[in-house]
Amino acid sequence: MRRNPWFETVAEAQRRARKRLPAVVYGSLVAGSERGRTIEDNIGAFAELGFAPHVAGHHADRDLSTTVMGVEISFPVLISPTGVQAVHPDGEVAVARAAANRGVIMGLSSFASKPVEEVVAANPNTFYQMYWTGDRDAMVQRMDRARTAGAKALIATLDWSFSNGRDWGSPAIPEKVDLRTMARLAPGVLPRPAWLWAFARTGRVPDLTVPNLRPPGGPAPTFFGAYGEWMRTPPPTWDDVAWLRKQWDGPFLLKGVTRVDDAKKAVDAGVTALSVSNHGGNNLDTTPATIRVLPAIAEAVGGQIEVLLDGGVRRGGDVAKALALGARAVLIGRAYLWGLAAGGQAGVENVLDILRGGLDSAVLGLGRAGVHELCPDDLVIPPGFRLTLGDSGH
Ligand SMILES: Cc1cc2nc3c(=O)[nH]c(=O)nc-3n(C[C@H](O)[C@H](O)[C@H](O)COP(=O)(O)O)c2cc1C
Numbered sequence: 001m002r003r004n005p006w007f008e009t010v011a012e013a014q015r016r017a018r019k020r021l022p023a024v025v026y027g028s029l030v031a032g033s034e035r036g037r038t039i040e041d042n043i044g045a046f047a048e049l050g051f052a053p054h055v056a057g058h059h060a061d062r063d064l065s066t067t068v069m070g071v072e073i074s075f076p077v078l079i080s081p082t083g084v085q086a087v088h089p090d091g092e093v094a095v096a097r098a099a100a101n102r103g104v105i106m107g108l109s110s111f112a113s114k115p116v117e118e119v120v121a122a123n124p125n126t127f128y129q130m131y132w133t134g135d136r137d138a139m140v141q142r143m144d145r146a147r148t149a150g151a152k153a154l155i156a157t158l159d160w161s162f163s164n165g166r167d168w169g170s171p172a173i174p175e176k177v178d179l180r181t182m183a184r185l186a187p188g189v190l191p192r193p194a195w196l197w198a199f200a201r202t203g204r205v206p207d208l209t210v211p212n213l214r215p216p217g218g219p220a221p222t223f224f225g226a227y228g229e230w231m232r233t234p235p236p237t238w239d240d241v242a243w244l245r246k247q248w249d250g251p252f253l254l255k256g257v258t259r260v261d262d263a264k265k266a267v268d269a270g271v272t273a274l275s276v277s278n279h280g281g282n283n284l285d286t287t288p289a290t291i292r293v294l295p296a297i298a299e300a301v302g303g304q305i306e307v308l309l310d311g312g313v314r315r316g317g318d319v320a321k322a323l324a325l326g327a328r329a330v331l332i333g334r335a336y337l338w339g340l341a342a343g344g345q346a347g348v349e350n351v352l353d354i355l356r357g358g359l360d361s362a363v364l365g366l367g368r369a370g371v372h373e374l375c376p377d378d379l380v381i382p383p384g385f386r387l388t389l390g391d392s393g394h
Contacts, residue, residue, distance in 0.1 A: 298326025316358020
């Protein structure tokens with residue numbers, strides 16, 4: 001009997017992804033750094049928060065829709081930018097189509113495997129993400145390209161410290177996938193026929209290049225070539241952030257804030273929104289869960305700019321908790337990557353449906369008419385849960 005392609009939780013999507021993907025690809029999605037404490041805390045902290053539901057007086061009609069930086073979405077979840085090289089042949093285009101079908105925003109990484117033009121064609125509500133990499137001319141050229149393609153906003157991700165090494169071992173990602181590498185990887189790949197077949201049908205192997213960082217008239221760099229450029233680029237000052245913001249005459253989201261003092265500086269630099277994020281636990285390990293530091297940041301700057309959160313969201317209830325603590329919306333990373341690996345576009349739609357359904361149940365049970373009504377009173381918050389980083393008053 002064929003297994004039902006539908007899965008009921010993100011945990012089941014992850015189990016299927018693990019079975020389907022070669023270990024090297026699965027390992028690069030698990031990612032994390034050092035002890036993996038931050039990834040665990042991102043997920044575990046949501047479970048420390050409880051709900052305080054009502055027994056009657058619920059609303060028959062509930063409004064989950066909202067806007068993020070002026071873009072209307074059917075419920076407050078965005079696709080967080082990730083490079084999904086080698087997960088699925090349709091990569092970010094499949095993710096963008098799924099997001100469009102479910103009425104949500106696609107965040108496209110500049111390290112993605114598909115060009116921004118194809119992704120915007122699949123989902124006009126695409127936000128383009130950049131790191132601080134290359135010289136200023138290159139950054140301006142990349143922004144111009146994304147703007148011309150129709151990207152509606154820029155996401156600047158600045159929390160990256162090139163920390164590497166994981167206690168559970170890092171996957172050995174090849175520089176280029178050619179026949180020799182395929183032969184070397186064969187023992188890990190051959191027991192994964194569904195993954196291999198998905199690529200074989202397209203007649204292509206995952207090429208691990210990054211088309212959005214292609215210089216005008218030149219070839220797309222390899223993932224490692226692009227990573228090398230990034231490592232050689234001097235890190236940005238707050239003046240650089242303000243400069244970057246000025247180059248993009250549209251909505252601008254700064255991703256990677258965990259401290260109140262940084263959130264205030266982001267407001268001064270002119271951002272439209274920020275995401276409270278620790279890069280999904282892939283940056284400095286032992287940084288606390290984003291949901292712990294969200295409330296203080298939302299209280300400090302939420303009246304001036306939109307505050308989003310990413311990190312550890314696996315359930316619709318997690319979305320409700322983030323909104324109750326001051327987020328306007330959340331971004332998801334691994335949740336949709338597991339869905340993509342498990343079922344391509346339909347798998348990503350499945351994940352979005354799980355999150356939407358779980359959020360709607362929470363809004364119903366909490367007696368709210370819509371997502372904008374969620375508030376801390378809806379939650380059981382253990383003592384010491386909230387953390388305020390970087391608010392020493394200086
Ligand atoms: C495999 C992988 C690749 C990622 N690549 C990027 C990226 O290219 N740009 C970026 O801004 N964030 C990147 N991130 C971070 C995500 O956008 C997001 O912050 C994080 O995944 C959220 O945590 P979650 O996976 O628990 O939802 C990546 C995360 C993962 C797991």
